[in-house]
Amino acid sequence: MIKKFKNVFLIKELRSKLLFIIFVLVVFRLAANIPLPGVDMAQLNQMMESNSLLGMLNMFSGGGLSSISIVLLGVGPYITASIIMQLLTMISPKMEQMYKEEGEAGRNKFNMITRLLTVPLAIMQTFAMISLLKSNGIFHDLQIFNLIGVVITATAGTIFLMWLGEIITEKGLGNGVSILIFAGIVSSLPTTLMQLFQTYDSSQLFTYVAFLGVIVVTILGVVFITEGQRIIPISYARRMSGGAQYGGSKTHLPLKVNQAGVIPIIFAVSLVMFPRLIGEFMGNSQNEMVHNFGVGLVNFFANNLYYGIIYFSLVAMFTYFYTAVVFDPQKIADNLQRQGGYIQGIRPGKETIEFLGKIVNRITLAGAIFLGIIAILPIVVQSLANMPSLSVGGASVLIVVSVVIEMIKQIDSQLMMRDYDRL
Secondary structure, eight states, rough: OOOHHHHHHSSHHHHHHHHHHHHHHHHHHHTTBHHHHHBBHHHHHHHHHOOOHHHHHHHTTTTTTTTTTTTTTTTTHHHHHHHHHHHHHHOOHHHHHHHTTTTHHHHHHHEEEEEEHHHHHHHHHHEEEEEHHHTOOBBBBBBBHHEEEEEEHHHHHHHHHHHHHHHHHHSSOOOOHHHHHHHHHHHTHHHHHHHHHTTTTTGHHHHHHHHHHHHHHHHHHHHHHHHOEEEEEEEOOOHHHHHHHEOEEEEEEEEEEETTTTHHHHHHHHHHHHHHHHHHHHTTTTHHHHHHHHHHHHHHHHHHHHHHHHHHHHHHHHHHHHHHHHHHHHHHHHEEEEEEETTTTTTHHHHHHHHHHHHHHHOOOOHHHHHHHHHHHHHHHHHHHHTTTOOOHHHHHHHHHHHHHHHHHHHHHHHHHHHHHHH
């Protein structure tokens, strides 16, 4: 490991990529600490401590919400746009063809539409968030022209982060959006540890030890499932060409248990927070019927049982959905048949497609249950420990560990490629 770390900084191109990503993350953290004008920080801190919804939104905004910064919503609108576009691939044959069959040009066009869709979504979500914060006394003297300026600034901040995420992705060391969220989570760790020490109670020593044990088990579980694979043996038929024999080799097709990565949790969080956010916005209405509906919506999602069931279900659903988007059994079966390969004991063609689909559905079930448990882990721990200050951020742990594993794999592959070049 030490030798590998040393090699990373010895190779100029790899060193440049890592230093560039670090520079981009520094720029991101600086932007996350530039506040919008007219914010009552004392009122904001009080609201953040009493509202778990804003705490979760703050995590996925990269800490931009805790200071009402120019990157208020982080990459949230971009994630929402990605969800809508991915759903369209399941509904519209034209969008599916663009994404899956038109190659690099089709994916570039698909990504451009996602970027364009991000702009109106960022405007609407920023306006809704600013209106909610204003109704809670966070903003002072926010007149119409000031409101327009704040919305434009925060929308530009989201587009700026979207651009930063894409240039990180282009470096080939991981997904840029996930790395930005990772940076936001890591940056909040000192504050979280400080709050934990401030509320430390020696009579609750066993609870703290158990809490630490849950964190360790969670990290081990995340690594185990992230690295878990189902190996499908592949054989290639022998062929004769010019008197020479080719083929006859054996290899394998690795199918990951969690093919969707952290995407289902990110998608689910974006959806599960939306009704409660709307409820809090409607709860400040002067209309009695609208006010009562908003309060009822907030109370429904404030119930840990209902919230946990909906959150778990959304994570499981998005796990299957995203796996269906990224894994195409028919395409794999066609490629195997063209290359003279086949799964041992399974006929090429339709039987191979059905076999792969059946295997993927089974292992995706395990991945979906795991991701669902990780997502609702904070709710379970807080309920059992009866201590709001203790919270194992399952989604946070999953994102952090997954991003680190992905970056290590990308670095390994680039180091290996350079080893082959030297040979």
